[in-house]
Amino acid sequence: MDQKIVNYLNEHKDLHLEELFEFLAIPSISAIPDHKEDVKKAANWTAEALHKIGLENVNVYSTKGHPVVYGEWMKAEGKPTVLIYGHYDVQPVDPLELWDSPPFEAEIRDEKIFARGASDDKGQTFMHIKAIEAILKTTGTLPLNVKFCIEGEEEIGSPNLPSFVEENKELLSSDVIVISDTSMLERGKPAICYGLRGLCGLQIDVKGPNSDLHSGLYGGAVQNPIHALVEIVNSFHNSQGEITVEGFYDRVEEITNNEREAFKAVLDDENLLKQLGLNELYGEKDFNTIERLFVRPTLEVNGIYGGFQGDGIKTVIPSKASAKITCRLVPNQDPNEIVELIQKHIEERIPKGVEVSISLFDKGYPFVTPFDHPAIQAAGRAYEEVYKVPTAYIRGGGSIPIVATFDQILKTPVVLMGFGLPTENFHAPNEHFHVENYEKGMETICHYWYELEKSL
Known part of the structure; x- marks a missing residue:
């Protein structure tokens, strides 16, 4: 990757933060009907951001609920196509009195961006937009084709996205789907999430x-x-x-030996006991803690x-x-x-x-992209290029139903490439996003597109 791409990100750092703060100022709370116009405003803001960086066929698609924003750059003939998914809606802010600063007036404290949506998921979606901008502005082209699908209902379970995806299979067709809406292991320790558990509930x-x-x-x-x-x-x-x-x-399914070995790198029962205030862990016999959390x-x-x-x-x-x-x-x-x-x-x-x-x-259905898939391994190399440490390969214990929807309808491998930290209070008061990961994240994403182009 050309160094001038990184230089561009550094030179435009202040401007990009201003734009992010403008995005974060929109109270796009999808769960509250009184914020319907704010959600629409965030959709239009997102579409304009895609248009400004040079994407084509930018459109705000109506659904039975909140809009879906689409944009594309399809000029890399013969090259792979990546579909980037994100969401511009956010969680409610209650209880408001527990916030140390207004949730929709972003500010930086202790090298962290504090605002609702900073980490989940406006900040991480914004990073993808600016990474594409940096490559296009400095090289005039992209190493692969790019499509964006950014929705406004993720925080209420994406009720209308499955039908949108079903009705627009050709529009959304790609070789790989990339989502940044997950967390790293901890500060300085990046992780690729290649699988999520599904969900069912009853009373x-x-x-x-x-x-x-x-x-x-x-x-x-x-x-x-x-x-x-x-x-x-x-x-x-x-x-x-x-x-x-x-x-x-x-x-x-039984997991592979390679997966079992990879999980050992993140196995830390002692730290988990301390974190949870417990004196003993519990679970199925014949499985270690990480296996119980990821694959059981x-x-x-x-x-x-x-x-x-x-x-x-x-x-x-x-x-x-x-x-x-x-x-x-x-x-x-x-x-x-x-x-x-x-x-x-x-x-x-x-x-x-x-x-x-x-x-x-x-x-919600579970999903897994094979551990050794080229798109997964390319993501790991991109992280290592920027963070200078080995990437952990994990499965998530939680569920993101829309990921399984993409997997089932589009039949496309999904890469969960997050830059948040588990401690960043998403869904809670004082949500924040570490500036370090915001900056390194954009550089990592840029590296990834070049690694992915070579791998697919």
Whole structure:
């Protein structure tokens, strides 16, 4: 890569920060209807930013919700095409009183950019725009073809993007999809995320008597819905942390030896114990902590409630009790099938004296790009060129459903190439983005396009 590209980024550093601050000032909160016009304003700002750097066919596409912004540069004949995905919407800012500075008035403190969206995901999306600008302004061309797809509904689950992708397969066709909406391991330690777990969720409602009952008058003669719910919940695992739902593990893939070796580089139980304030970790036998977090499925109780919740004692048998359950799923597991297996498990174990109903929540498929895919390895080399340390190759324990949507509809490998840090408070007050990673990130992205052109 030509040094003049890096020089351009350095010379325009202040101007680019001004533009980023302008972008961050737009309160594009997709979850709150009162901000609909702000979300639209952010979409138009994004489209103008793409147009100004020299992209063509820039368009703001309407959906049933918030718009999708598209732009492209397709002049590298015979070269690969990359689709860059990002989002311009942000999370709500509540509770506002916990912010040390106004969430939509960006400022730099302690070498960090503080603002809602600084890290998730306006800042990281902006980096991609400026990286393309730097290459075009200094060389007049790009080493490969580029398309941008930037949406405004990621923070509410991307409800309209799947249909947009389905309807625009040809427009969005590419050789690789690159997303910067994830984190590095820690400061100075870049990581390529090549897989994410999927998700399914449900709620269990247990109904007993038609009202709360006096435990002295009725205790011992009536089934307690909390007892019944605990019995159901306790049946999901054995004493060794294994999930006992029949068929739950049937489709789980074994990881390769190369992956297992790569995970060892990020295995640090001692630090995790200290971070979480625990004296012991827990999980499936025969798997280490990183494998449990990255490549094993889970079934977790996220909330359980019923009966009296106040201070002191209230002697009641509650009328009902509920639990919220989510599962993190790994490649080959189908969230619809897993929900059916859990429902069957529950229905076969309903205690006497209660009725049980099940409500379904979000579902998302897992995804993985092969660890040794050229696009993954090229990303690792780009990080190492800038950060001067080995890149970690990881899978994410969480879920980004739209990633699996791209994988399923477009049949294109996805590279999660993030520059945030786990400590940057995205979704929380005082969200921030380290200036160091903002600057090194743009340089890394520029290197990546040249590495990718050579690799595909």
